[in-house]
Amino acid sequence: MAGILVYALHDDEGNFNKNSLGALSEAAKLAGELGTEAAAVVVGDVSDEGAQGLGNYGVSKVYRAKGVAEGLAQPIVDVMAKVITDNGYSYALFGGGLLGFEIGAGLTARLGAGVTMEVTAVKVADCKLISERPILQDSQIADVGYVSEPGIIIGRLNAFDVKESGGSAEIVDVEVELSEWSTKAEMITRGEQRGADVDIEAADVLIGGGRGLGSAEGFDACEDLAGVFDNGAVAATRAVVDAGWYPYAAQIGQTGKTVAPKLYLAVGVSGAIQHKVGMMNSETIVAINKDSNAPIFEFSDLGIVGDLNKIMPKLTEALKARKG
């Protein structure tokens, strides 16, 4: 059997991650084209109902390792390596996020496997999978094949659409002996929310603030500007969230939220791929950045090359005046 194995990530309440569900749907579609089957791996406290429910996304089997905790990559490498080796899976697929990178990388080493990451699409040729992997800041797309099995595919955030098929999956409980080094990292707290609980997903206009704002105080100007619009809010990059300048709940991108407002106005944001994937579906994108080579200008509808400290206050004033 030459199936595709997908890691399905869940939170502490047992809710599966949307990107994992997308990866399941994609795997089911590809498996259909390859004439094989797709299966999922889950770890931790996943109910029978929860596990069977993954069949709704097209997988026929769910391997469940109850004794292994969710959240750290290395024990999950042990589980997936065993499932792949025992059952002869040809590919492992991960949705966008962070753990998929770590688990996929671990499997690469463990199984001597080829890996592609940030994959935006997967296609079938000669009964094999080929990854489309954007490189050099998305300036080119490489078609990458695997010279041996298994092949590891780590998807980009939102690359794969979730499709419900209405099926139910068979549960296979697995016992896995963990590697000695996989038990040497201990999760102390998981998924801590830092800063206020703000809602950016409902806003029509988002002012996205980045490291170019220079300090936490820089966000005051963003809030003034957002306040001018009818349903405006302020969002942030990971760089400023990591720096403690703005709450995590406002973060857009790979390990934050995905948004699609009518207007996204980026100030002092470079437009790194991990940020772009969270906001590229905004209807209109405007960027203010002093660096004319900033990647954000590659996908902005309007780009302003200049100092945000000069432009933003005046823009807020002018918009206020226009609204009367």
Added chain:
Amino acid sequence: MKICVLVKEVPDAAVQKRIDTDTMRLDRSGENNLNPFDTHAIEAAMQLKEGGELAIDEVVAVTMGPGSAQRALQKAVALGADRSVHLSDDALAGSDVCATGIALAKVLESESPDIVLLGQQSDDGECYTMGAVVADHLKMPSLTQVVAMKVEDGKLRCERQAEYGYDTVALSLPAVISVGDAINEPRYPSLKAIMGAKKKPLDSKSAADLGLAADEVGEAGSKTSVIALNPPPQKEAGEIIEDEDTAETVEKIVNWLDERKLI
């Protein structure tokens, strides 16, 4: 105790990166620099050494790359590393993630470090994977994307952002940690350190020195192959305004938004 820091030479940020379509490899002929993320890894090593909670005797910079990569090692030494190791061999050219991981793990093994630090991503490869790859080969616990790290009860207490918020994880040593750029502000090397860097020990190693078989590394050992390179879907280029007279710029922005009924 010993810390090894993995560092990589990458094309300078200002260089337009391109793939040589004959070899399907990155053209490295232009200006090169030390991968910016790796300067944060060196700084993290220096802070552990200077912090004193762990008795760190030396910090060793390690790279795999062509002859020119020695300059990246010299920069790492100027930033504080005590010495460096350069793995260089024609047989290593064209290594993918899998093959690079095998080679780097072999050099690291020969140094038996207590801590391995690296950047979360290389500016050219942007693979985000090397930390977890070498950790599995070295049989050490690991964490990537770490933005805060301190020593507690002989363990490394690390914080990083994952899918659902911030995770705090304690790792016992030896361990492999890849760091994000929010972890610290790298120091500037002193002129003295820059001048002295060339005098610090630099150990050159070949694949054979490490017992690496020719078919494990390089193109032969790679498990992926680039079949084709295609341009991304064309997107219509946006309008650009250069801010010269800010009052005028602002008026243009307001009109632009107004035309699209976005105000």
